[in-house]
Amino acid sequence: MSVRTCLVLENGSIYNGKGFGYPAPLPRDLEPGTPSFSNAGEVVFNTAMVGYHEVLTDPSYTGQIITMTYPHMGNYGHLDDWNESGPLGEDCQDSSSCDPRPVKAAGFVLRSLYRGPVPKGRITLDEYLNRHEIPGITDVDTRRLTLEIRDGGAVNAVLVRPENPALGLSPDEINMISSYLESFPGMLGRNLVRDVGTSLKFSRSRPLEGSYAGMRLALYDCGTKANIIRELEKLGCEITVYPSDSSARDILNGKHHGVLVSNGPGDPQVLQDQIATVKGLIGNMPVFGICLGHQLIAEALGARTYKMKFGHHGINHPVRDERTKKVFVTSQNHGFAVDEKTLPSGTQVWFRNANDLSIEGIRNDELSVLTAQFHPESAPGPYDSHWIFQAFLDAVPREAWAEPA
Structure with missing residues (x-):
């Protein structure tokens, strides 16, 4: 039976609904000063009509509560094969070497939950x-919530159950919640990379067939999505995954032909160790970045990033290639962007968001640097942006990796 549940925003807004999944905590169980990856986080809206499973398991959603603008979710259920939660299973030497949480989001907010x-x-x-101890709430006015986020910006929030469901939250409970949210860290200035991805280097052992068989790539794991690895392997690449605390020397010693800096959660500006690693790689091998990887590369080149008002989250975002002027549909999940005014000489805008004109990718041909703020491994188009992987791999001179004919 559904239990009355509330989504409470740090600005005081309260959204009532019915709980599903794992039961949300009571207000008296909240511990101020103790951040959790369940129940609380920055609330953002996602405009996708499908793909809720991929959304929930995306490591970039760590520390966030997701509300879906499409009104009905859950009608096709769940299958583990769809997970995007990064290197797991046989890639981990033990349970402590990878982030064990299949669901990365802290909570899920819906207008209507399918229960058939x-x-x-x-x-x-x-x-x-429920199996992974993440609370959800349904029967919420998600249109009102989305408009509030759009107009006021993304804010922290928490999912809770009133002590007395019939009466709703009492003034004392609201005070407890306010104290908790006042102490909860904002996304700006938050380092979440240490909480995702692998903690040990490992190589993928897969049959290598495809146009780029023989190419050895390093994947710098700041919270990678599993499909990034799948797409590179389809092209024939041999992948070695490095944890986010790896140095440039660690990666360069692997004698790879190129490196991909992955997506991930949190504020890129505070990731000074990761920025230093990327800076040490640029100029020594071709470098490609996706999402957070794009932002880290920009910072390493000398540009700056900033927090967006509510970010881009969904699978219907139009992006324009500034070289060809072609527009294509992309999947996106980011709350930070690169400040165009700070781009260094020699670095150009490669992609631009067709809605708000924010930067969606940069390139520096002299340094063999390419980036995409969106996710080319996703398939909303369905194949509009898969070519970007090949554009990166083509930046590696063929004679450097291909076997003699």
Whole structure:
């Protein structure tokens, strides 16, 4: 039976609904000064109509509560094969070497939850979130919530259950919640990379077939999505994954042909160790960055990033290639962007958001640097941006990696 649940924003707004998944905590159970990866986080809206499972398991959503603008979710259930939660399973030497949380989001906010049967072999969205101790809330006015975020910006929030469901939250409970949210860290200035990805270097052992068979790539894991690895392997690349605390020397000693700096959560400006690593790689091998990787590369080149009002989250964002002027559909999940005014000489805007004109990718041909703020490994187009992986791999001289004919 659904239990009355509330989403409370730090600005005082309260959204009432019905709980699903794992039960939200009572206000008296909240501990101020103790951040959690469940129940609380920055609330953002996502405009995707499908793909809720990929959204929930994306490491870039660590520290965030997601509200879906599409009104109905859950109708096709859950299957582990869809996970985007990064290197897991046989890639980890033990349970402590990778982030063990399949669900990265701190909470899920819906207008309507599907509660009917799902295809054989799958489980319901309700059961999936309950299994991984993540609370959800349904029957919420998500249109009102989305407009509030759009107009006022993304804010911290928490999911809770009133002590007395019939009466709702009492003044004392609201005070407890306010104290908790006052002490909860904002996304600006928050380092979350240490909480995702692998903590040990490992190599993927896969049959290598494809146009780029023989190319050895380093993947600098700041919270990578699993599909990034899948797409590179489809092209024939041999992947070695490095944890986010690796140095440039660690990666250069691997004698790779190129490096991909992955996506990930949090504020790029505070990741000074990772920026230093990327700076040490640029100029020594071709470098490609996705999402957070794009931001880290920009910082390493001397540019600056800033926090957006509510970010870009969804699978229907139009992006323009500034070289060809072609517009294509992309999947996006980011709350920070690169300040165009700070781009150094020799670095050009490669991609631009067709809605707000923010930077969606940069390139420096002299240094063999390419980036994409969006996610070319996703398939909203469905294949509009897969070519970007090949553009990066083509930056590696063929004679450097291909076997003699």
